[in-house]
Amino acid sequence: MNPLTDTQVTIAALRNVVKRYGAIVAVDHVELDIRRGEVLALLGPNGAGKSTSINLLLGLAWPTSGGVELFGRSPREVNTRRRIGAMLQGAQLRGHARVQEVVALQSGYYPNPLSLADTLHTAGLEGLEHLPVARLSGGQKQRLLFALAICGNSELLFLDEPTVGLDVEARRGLWTSIRKLREQGRSVVLTTHYIEEADALADRIVVINHGRMIAQGTPAEIKRTVAQRHIRCITKLDAAKIRTLGGVTRITADGGRLDIVAERPENVLFEILKLDPELHDLEVTGARLEDAFLALTQDNPGEQAA
Amino acid sequence: MNPDSPNPSNRPATPNDGGTIGRVSEPRWTGRDTLGVYLREAGFQFWELMRMPAFALPTLLFPTMFYVFFGIIFKSGNPSVTTDMLATYGTFGVMAPGLFGFGVGIAMEREHGVLAMKRVAPMPPMAYLFAKAALAMLFALIISLLLFMLGALFGGVALPRSEWWLLAVTLVIGTLPFCALGLAVGLRVGGQASAAIINLIYLPMSFLSGLWVPLQFLPHWMQNLARISPAYHLERIVLGIVHPGNSGHFLAHVTYLLTFTAVCLWFAQRGWRRIQDH
Numbered sequence: 351m352n353p354l355t356d357t358q359v360t361i362a363a364l365r366n367v368v369k370r371y372g373a374i375v376a377v378d379h380v381e382l383d384i385r386r387g388e389v390l391a392l393l394g395p396n397g398a399g400k401s402t403s404i405n406l407l408l409g410l411a412w413p414t415s416g417g418v419e420l421f422g423r424s425p426r427e428v429n430t431r432r433r434i435g436a437m438l439q440g441a442q443l444r445g446h447a448r449v450q451e452v453v454a455l456q457s458g459y460y461p462n463p464l465s466l467a468d469t470l471h472t473a474g475l476e477g478l479e480h481l482p483v484a485r486l487s488g489g490q491k492q493r494l495l496f497a498l499a500i501c502g503n504s505e506l507l508f509l510d511e512p513t514v515g516l517d518v519e520a521r522r523g524l525w526t527s528i529r530k531l532r533e534q535g536r537s538v539v540l541t542t543h544y545i546e547e548a549d550a551l552a553d554r555i556v557v558i559n560h561g562r563m564i565a566q567g568t569p570a571e572i573k574r575t576v577a578q579r580h581i582r583c584i585t586k587l588d589a590a591k592i593r594t595l596g597g598v599t600r601i602t603a604d605g606g607r608l609d610i611v612a613e614r615p616e617n618v619l620f621e622i623l624k625l626d627p628e629l630h631d632l633e634v635t636g637a638r639l640e641d642a643f644l645a646l647t648q649d650n651p652g653e654q655a656a
Numbered sequence: 657m658n659p660d661s662p663n664p665s666n667r668p669a670t671p672n673d674g675g676t677i678g679r680v681s682e683p684r685w686t687g688r689d690t691l692g693v694y695l696r697e698a699g700f701q702f703w704e705l706m707r708m709p710a711f712a713l714p715t716l717l718f719p720t721m722f723y724v725f726f727g728i729i730f731k732s733g734n735p736s737v738t739t740d741m742l743a744t745y746g747t748f749g750v751m752a753p754g755l756f757g758f759g760v761g762i763a764m765e766r767e768h769g770v771l772a773m774k775r776v777a778p779m780p781p782m783a784y785l786f787a788k789a790a791l792a793m794l795f796a797l798i799i800s801l802l803l804f805m806l807g808a809l810f811g812g813v814a815l816p817r818s819e820w821w822l823l824a825v826t827l828v829i830g831t832l833p834f835c836a837l838g839l840a841v842g843l844r845v846g847g848q849a850s851a852a853i854i855n856l857i858y859l860p861m862s863f864l865s866g867l868w869v870p871l872q873f874l875p876h877w878m879q880n881l882a883r884i885s886p887a888y889h890l891e892r893i894v895l896g897i898v899h900p901g902n903s904g905h906f907l908a909h910v911t912y913l914l915t916f917t918a919v920c921l922w923f924a925q926r927g928w929r930r931i932q933d934h
Contacts, residue, residue: 408776409775409776410772410775410776410934411934412932412933412934426932428778428779428780429685429778431776431777431778432685432778434776436773436776438769438772438773438776440769441768441769441770441772441773442768442769442770443768444768445704445707445708446703446704446707446708447700447703447704447707451700451703454696455696455697455700456777458692458693458696459693459777459778459779460778461684461685461689498773502778
């Protein structure tokens, strides 16, 4: 364990924050703590209020009511902002400036920045430093935004949808970089609507929907909020027949296999085996984060708190 | 530095009491570091503008072209008129870098999220404005010098050295009210609309101020309307330098420009607050 990592210390927080845009409540009484050394994922469907929460923490938006704290101060103070780095959603990099010029300008805002080589290496931009920004591909621009977030060597990073528009390989590369940042004792807040991303990276997940926090916990804790199990098997029974058995919540066909979701897999399996003793390739697994996420976000918002 | 060991001075010396927000010593930052941020920002914006022909070319070419056609070729053999037209096209020239640099520049950077990135970065907002104003003044200086060279070399304009200096300084400072107007507009309108809106201010204002057609040829009501235009007042001040007989209301013109700038800055400040409170 990194000695700099003390997950008991809150370094940033939203305190009962409400943010209204006209009649729309984008953030509804959110109470959020960001602890030192953790990777915190804000997970939610599009329009859930993830980006607004980030913008409130960064001082880009001002709360209608409630408080925002960043290192015990206002995010609008320059001294506070020297300790954070951010990758904003929807930032469009343009112009003729070269990659290294853009990074150098950003690094110059910070008292103790990473070297250009370190920044480019971590962001996977080596060899592109002489290219004008306008000539970068979408994925490369995304990685440049990541580079601008980390180049200040800040202790707290905000990454708003960091892997949107990246291919699978680049996404895995960025995940590795984020894990490395965490190993160095930095704290990371990231928003994502990719469930597997939250599962792969986060120490803690906060599920947001309709501007409300509907669950928070480790990925394992979130998964445990749903009692479902998956039964995967190859059987001659058809899905419609199985659906009539008690306790089955969902069935999907996956090639020749059926994926049966049930709260009490033992009972369902007993019934199926009675009807089809030749059932094979059986596999019973716990709930995936996706199941929990679907269960949480499809229900009435605010009713389920983990 | 070794990326595996983040700056220890950024870290708390002792563990904080659990549950409260960690207060730790802030990293050292000196006035010299801040000066560096200002200079780098200005340098970066300078190269961005120089690499953007859509800004640099019309800004430098239009006033010089107009001056060559209407001030030098049409009026050849009449150096007195060519001299007076330094005021006209000088004013026309220094309006553009302020209006477009601020108005279109800021509106575009807002739309592209660049302004949001700057707001999140530990950069004093004044560094951003300082860079824009310094660039507008630099362009104003370049335009002025181009006009001076053309007038002196091909238009027979002959002025004492002190008046050349005074002209240059007045025109360079004269771009600032237009920077303020551009700032007020740029903080309000969207990126796509900004170029159209700034042109809708720039071109009628130039015409109304007698920069294209001398005011005495315009209808009387237009001559009266010209008095609300900052370009008219700047042109009168500049004309007063090359043509001292016209400098009677110097203080009134300066007062108007100062008031105009203050009103624009007030609107700009409101626009900024609106963005901050968003």
